[in-house]
Amino acid sequence: MNSVCKFSVRRIGNLLSLNLIKSPTATLVYRNQQGLRNLRNINTLNNSDSPKLFNYHLPNNKKFYGSNLRYSTTTSKPQPTPPKNFKETVKNRNVGPFSWKGLVIFILTGLGLLAYFKNEKKKVLEKRPFELLNQDGKLVTDKDLLGKFLLVYFGFTHCPDICPEELDKMSKVIDIINNEKEFGGNVLTPIFISCDPNRDTVEVVREYIRDFHEDMVGLTGSHEQISKVAKSYRVYYSQPPQLQPGDEYLVDHSIFIYLMNPDGEFVDAYGKNVDAEQTASSIVNHVKDFLERGGVIKKEEIK
Template sequence: MRGISTLSRTATRVAPAFLGRSLNSSTAFGVARASLSQHAMRVPINAQSAQHNSNASLFCRTYSTEQPPKKTQPVNEKESSSGSSSNNPRSPGGDGGIKDVLGLLPSSGPLSPIGIVFFLLTSAGIVYFFTVTKEQVRAEREKSKNKSEVVGKADVGGPFELTDQDGNTVTDKSLLGKFALIYFGFCHCPDICPEELDKIGEAMDILERNPKTKDAVQLVFVTCDPQRDSPTEVKKYLQQFHPGFIGLTGSVDQIAAMCKAYRVYFSKPPRVDEGQDYLVDHAIFSYFMDPDGEFIDVYGKDKTATTMASDIERRVTQFLNAGRKLKK
């Protein structure tokens, strides 16, 4: 208000000089009033401008308290030049390929590229070692098996001369031309020998059903107790079993020589009284020989009649398929 009063007085003094002396006091007062009106119109405009500046300042302070936006990482020059629109430089569809995958692995430790390569090389070495070792073991077993077969053929069998159940002389040459299945026992055996002879007879019955194997094998029984098993006793004993058996006996020395040639163990009491009953301990094997008198295999108590017949049939078939002939 004070400024308005000052302005009014100034206008009263200046107006006469500005408009000329011909203006009267009422005219001067009108000029001053118009000037005052214009000044009053500017005051609200200035106040409105000040309010606007105040609001703008407040808006700036409010905006400055918000969290600043995160800075985006610079785009790789290689990716920008390739025109890729992906924001992830290691995405599966990127141009990095294996390099991108390797970039995800740690630089050290078991999962690092070096650690993975070392693991693969070690695994390959272990597999190779066990493969080679297994092959060597198999070769050694095969070599040992072949060696044992050669030794068996050389050590089992040989010449002999004995008497059959009809009193005829039989030698090792008498068995040539056919396969022979030879069993060592004694006629007074209570259980083991009858069981084994029955099993041999059953195997022979199976072989006789096949035309190729019928009459291909000669069954031979050799006593380990020649003091009691005469030709007559042997013949009577073998009638309980298969009719194809040839029963052989002889002197103690002759039986001992044949048992030694075939590596057959037997033992009897050192002193036996006249008429005393006794048992003879002996090996329980059936020796299978080929038509040339060579040893092939042995069959023990663990072999069944079916197993024996199957193996003998296979051997005979191989012999015939090789173009060999059997003695009638």
């Protein structure tokens, strides 16, 4: 088979030199005789003009160009057209994890939350009015207690443990603050407000607060009066429904000690997890701030 191939190629060269074969196909074979040595399945020579001179197989992406065997590499994807100007680039570009639209929404949301919290803070700083009876049966309003800082706690006299613990803590805070020489005397008054008007009469409240602090003021009143005061302080309390006279029950209520300044404005609130020393330290800072801003505290003791 190899001898036939060599003879055929040599024969084509001789015929071409004599100008006896003018077929384009034969000329192509002669010019690519070096490349054709690597091809297989050469069957026959036909000096007609048929394009199927040889029966050979090449990969789909290969082509002959002159005497060299080349590969087609035109399979890459077209590149995207770049933006025409800088503004178009900035418009289509994302800013970090946000798009421009997301960034605008984020800023507007932040401004809305800021306005909301400012409004809530304004509400918190509003005065907390009340009108109740003290342990002596005297009608007392919030205006009667202006001039000193107040520590206000809502509870009930039949509370088994939480109320006594919080009132003991409040008594310790009173002693710490009122013994501060820097303030020059009593600047803080403890207030106990009952949220159980069914059982906490004036007499019951009077006996109850004697176990805690001599300066403590006990307040009680009707359901309507206590409900109004609790609402102004945003205090939650609830009694069991359908109570009968003589029933024993517990009152569910918020556990916070509220600090009011001498002008009757809310300043701070302390939960059950804040001890007496931490509460006193916070109040000292609030008193100093109030005095630095030109606030005035009455020196006479309020009963």
